[in-house]
């Protein structure tokens with residue numbers, strides 16, 4: 001039986017033609033997003049994330065390939081059919097993009113007016129949505145009178161007004177402070193659970209992915225490098241691009257590690273309550289150097305990761321590897337120092 | 340002194356005052372007429388020029404290469420016509436369009452006749468003013484409305500116009516005062532209004548005091564209009580506070 005995918009991107013290419021020649025921004029992208037999941041797309045600035053998410057509602061027209069949303073290939077729709085399809089794809093932006101001359105309430109009414117819904121019904125629905133995002137007291141406020149977090153809440157309410165099946169979020173917390181980011185992410189997760197709306201989250205911050213995503217795609221230099229569940233990708237990053245994003249803080253350490261072999265260990269919640277490294281050192285009789293260590297909290301499970309510099313002695317190294325295998329600890333040799 | 344004598348005295352006094360005030364009364368009447376004519380020309384021309392210029396400005400914005408419906412051919416043709424009209428000095432346009440004015444109004448003299456060249460000169464000016472106001476609207480807001488499925492027409496009247504309202508109002512104040520001063524220029528060819536009086540009395544008859552009064556009045560109207568425009572624009576801008 002086939003999976004129920006709400007968004008399928010097939011062989012997507014996007015080339016921009018500028019005065020200084022053309023740039024390939026998306027190269028052979030294939031992604032399938034399941035109905036009801038929170039799907040993250042992470043990549044460094046300039047990787048092509050915004051272009052990719054803008055292709056999902058055809059704000060950006062793909063050079064080739066297809067974008068299938070809820071069974072319809074958007075690239076084959078007429079303009080009016082596309083406008084109708086867009087009503088079921090909500091979008092939220094980093095810069096909020098609220099109408100500055102409209103109150104919060106009227107901003108939420110806006111997509112309903114566009115959909116041709118009567119003013120009365122629209123206002124009722126808008127009030128309800130402002131309540132959902134915790135802003136009922138700000139209905140009459142203008143965007144200029146709201147904080148960043150409040151503006152983003154209005155934008156979320158607005159994006160939800162037409163009961164969309166998908167919510168596209170492009171760096172929506174990147175302009176917010178950590179506390180506000182937390183509350184916005186919690187709201188998204190809540191909406192996902194309560195309304196069943198599929199959410200696509202674009203970000204350059206790993207902590208956003210960790211906090212709310214089920215699955216994640218890593219995009220680097222116009223390519224999707226890998227896709228998997230957040231646990232999977234986090235524990236066993238297959239590509240250099242993924243490791244770079246995941247362990248951004250360990251990068252500078254790799255520069256002065258010298259000639260020893262490096263091993264990356266990843267622990268999950270079940271193993272971190274035991275002194276693994278201490279045991280390993282004792283049992284193997286070999287000293288290791290901890291080059292980097294970090295813990296992350298993904299969906300309430302603690303994940304630890306550690307970068308070990310192995311001893312020069314190959315026999316000691318073998319003992320260490322055997323011990324790790326026996327303890328069933330995920331590890332991976334770091335080969336590409338210069339990455 | 341009898342009552343009859345008293346009444347006679349009053350009557351004589353009245354005659355004296357009337358005689359003294361007669362020139363002032365004429366002047367007042369002249370000024371009032373000129374003022375009303377100027378107002379009439381300005382208001383009618385501004386309104387008519389906006390009816391033509393506003394849609395043209397919106398078409399220029401929408402069909403621009405960065406607009407919501409890029410259409411280089413339409414944009415190029417309309418842009419060219421607008422530029423040509425904008426580059427003809429008003430005083431020359433005034434005379435050049437006289438055949439059109441006569442065809443429409445039946446005469447080339449008086450305030451109604453002046454409305455025609457004023458509209459022809461102001462419409463392209465307004466088109467550019469509207470275009471520049473509307474282009475100030477944040478690109479992101481337009482994208483957001485497109486992402487919700489707004490049609491180009493909905494983007495124009497639900498996003499571009501309301502979001503640009505403060506800037507459009509400021510533009511309208513500037514445009515109105517410009518049309519007012521253009522209307523005064525029409526006085527050279529007997530266009531009516533305060534400018535006409537200033538030129539007829541001040542230039543042709545050497546009555547510089549009357550000319551000064553007209554200038555002061557013109558300055559006062561411009562000041563009031565501009566201040567009112569600024570005030571209305573500010574009051575309408577929800578980005579402040």
Ligand SMILES: Nc1ncnc2c1ncn2[C@@H]1O[C@H](COP(=O)(O)OP(=O)(O)O)[C@@H](O)[C@H]1O
Nearest residue numbers: 016018025043044045046047048049050051052
């Ligand atoms: N409209 C455009 N015209 C030309 N180049 C563009 C355009 N939009 C994006 N790009 C280029 O595409 C690349 C990816 O941009 P973007 O998708 O915004 O990346 P990200 O969101 O990951 O930072 C960048 O190099 C950017 O300069």
Ligand SMILES: [Mg+2]
Nearest residue numbers: 049050051171
């Ligand atoms: Mg971006």
